[in-house]
Amino acid sequence: MPGYLPPLADFRFLLQDWLKINEHYASLGLGEFDADLAMEVIEQGGKFAADVVAPLNREGDEYGCHLTDGKVSTPQGFAQAYHSYVENGWNAMLGDVNYGGQGLPYSMAVPVHEMLNSANLSWRLTTMLTESAVLAITKHASDELKAIYLEKLISGEWTGTMNLTEPHAGSDLSLLSAKAEPNGDGSYAITGSKIFITAGDHDWTDNIIHMVLARLPDAPAGVKGISLFLVPKFLPDQNGNPGKRNAAGPSALEKKMGIKASPTCVMNFDGATGWLIGEAHQGLACMFTMMNDARFQVGLEGLGASEAAFQGALSYARERLQSRAPQGIQQPNDKADAIIFQPDVARMLLTQKSFAEGCRALAMLYAKYMDIAHNTEDDRKEEANAVLQFLTPVCKAFMTDTGLEATSLGVQVYGGHGYIREWGMEQLMRDVRIAMLYEGTNGIQAQDLIGRKLTRDKQGMLDSTYRAFNELVSNIVQPNNKQTAEQLLQEWYTTSQTVKGFDPVNVSGGACDYLQYTGYALLGVLWYSMADAASQCGNPHIAAGKQKTCTFYAERILPRMQGHKAALFAEAANILAVSGSEFDYL
Incomplete structure (x- = not known):
């Protein structure tokens, strides 16, 4: 598989021509930022991803992580890459400037995060969860805890984790049993076992800060009795440096299908000292600050x-010679034509391309609204937060569902070679499969979208999201595309209003189809918007590529939306009709 190439031309188009990022920053009073600075950050971030992180990906998968005498070692080069990442300030991009952060807009940082994921998903995971821990501490922790921990987490001197899942409590956290007993000095003794803990231990930093859900002695039953605690691997001494080892550590490493270079730990807390984050029994609300970012x-x-899969498949399709193209000989000087000229191969490549670039636009739109939410205090903040709440499960589930499809197509383009480890395509497919499971399975995301964000919502999240996408539609210049995008968006909005009237069983039964329906519809709107902006951008390759890919998406991918709509409106009774031995005839 060829080396990773940062998609800089697409980022430049999205920032300058589609999002009009200079106007966006000016509207938020962020005059110190502009498109040129954003592209400089993205270019340097892409260089780090491609030159430092990507070369570690395959060897990391082969070597994996190891637990010896209670200590985890990660693949060679991983820790060194992280130290370089920290030294160059990448970990601090989004951090509070009062604690050593850079306070960059999300629209600058999100592209860097995407590129790190393309380059090496296992490596990226540790830094991702540290950023989420920073958000929770920033929003919910006491000033005293912030003073001790926040600057070190923002800089990357220390890393953070999220400890929710227990052997018997996964998506249903009401079953959580980890305990927190008051020590009498403001701290608590945390006891329990957690599983599936990303970066629960490693050899990158000299301290790890665990964010742990547990129950106080007087806690009510269910999720209303959960509190959040900060539990360091090493207790800081009076100078803020790692001191005494805390009673928290890994007892095992999970043996996984993918992300083998990321240490996924079983964590034991044996009366470990921790401190309450936020109010007692409000831990789930505090943890959702982390979880929504992580999602x-x-x-x-x-x-x-x-x-990554698209780049690998495209490179291979251009080089692999097989047969002659049905539309006529394309390479008369060769014994056969490259497979990129085969219509079925081109179909797979364009499916990957339409998903990658469409989801990139969705991510950048999300980043735009993150900028607004973090830099305004008026009605725009409330509106932006409503859009973000609605789009979070869509981004998490739809972007990972399409990620699995794109990586599967990458294997398919390579044929038998795609199934062989040395080409790298099967690793992409193995690695991304977990993304449909953790931070709430995609089925849970679908239930969240159709439930909390639609049928039970009292904050107008649907209307806010409609307005956000309608703003994109209103800026389309080409009349036919504008009309088509308007009709598409209006159909989605009208259908969503109808779904609000579903009974609880049909809401649950139609959840996954509604999320897919929403994903395909909104991506369609984004493609019409991008195609229009591309026609005016001055780059002939982007102009032609975006418009032709938009046509492909509209004619070949968007029709899936109607299939999901039909399933959505089918009665859930047919899902529940089969029972007992009717499943297996036993």
Whole structure:
């Protein structure tokens, strides 16, 4: 598989020609930022991803992580790459400037995160969860805890984790049993076992800060009795440096299908000292600050895998000679034509391309609204947060579903070679499969979208999202494309309004189809918007490529939307009709 190439031309188009990023920053009072600075950050981030992180990907998969005498070692080069990442300030991009962060707009940082995911998903995971921990501490922790931990986490001197899942409590956190007993000095003794903990231990930093959900002695039953605690691997001394080892550590490493270079730990807390984050019994709300960020970041993992698979498949299709193209000889000086000229191969490549570039536009739109939410205090903040809440499950689930499809197509383009490890395509498929599972399975995301974000929503999230996409439609210049995009968006909005009237069983039964229907529809709107902007961008390759890919998406991919709509409106009774021995005839 060829080396990773950062998609800089597409980022430049999205920032300058599609998002009009200079106007966006000016509207938020961010006059110190502009498109040129954004592209400089993205170019340097892409260079780091391609030159430092990507070369570690295959060897990391082969070597994996190892647990010896209670200590985890990661593949050779991983820690060194992280130290370079920290030294060059990448970990601090989004951090609070009052604690050593750079305070960059999300629209600058998100492209860097995407490229890291394309380059090496296993490596990216540790830095991703540290960023999520920073958000939770920034929003919910006491000033005292912020003073001790925040600057070190933002800089990357220390890393962070998220500890939710227990052997018997996965998506249903009401079953969580980890305990927190008051120590009498403001701290708590945390006891319990957690599983599937990304970067629960490693050899990158001299301290790891665990964010742990547990129950206080007087906690009510269910999710309303969960609290969030900060539990360091090493207790800081009076100077803020790692001191005494805490009673928290890994007991095993999970043996996984993919992301083998990421240490996924079983963590034991044996009366470990921790401190309450936020209010007692409000831990789930605090943790959702981390989870909502992590869910979007997991969506970026799907996008990153789509791009990497597309690049690999495109390179191979241009070089692999097989047969003659049905439309006539394309390479008369060769014994056969490259397979890129085969219509079925071109179909697979364009499917990958339409997903990668469409989801990239969705991610950048999400980043735009993150900028607004973090830099305004008026009605725009409330509106932006409503858009983000609605789009979070869409980004997480749709971008990872399409990521799996894109990586599967990457294997298919390579044929038998795609199934062989040395080409790298099967690793992409193995690695991205987890993205459909963690941070809430995609089925959970679908239930969240159709439930909390649509049928039970009282904040107008659907209307806010409609307005956000309608703004894109209103800026389309080409009349036919504008009319088509308007009709597409209006159909989605009208259908969504109808779904609001579903009973609970049909809401649950139609959840996954509604999420897919929404994903395909909104990506369609984005493609019409991008195609129009590309026609005016001055780059003939982007202009032609975007417009032709838009046509492909509209005619070959968007029809899937209607299939999901039909299934959505089918009664859930047919899902529940089969029972007992009717499943297996036993």
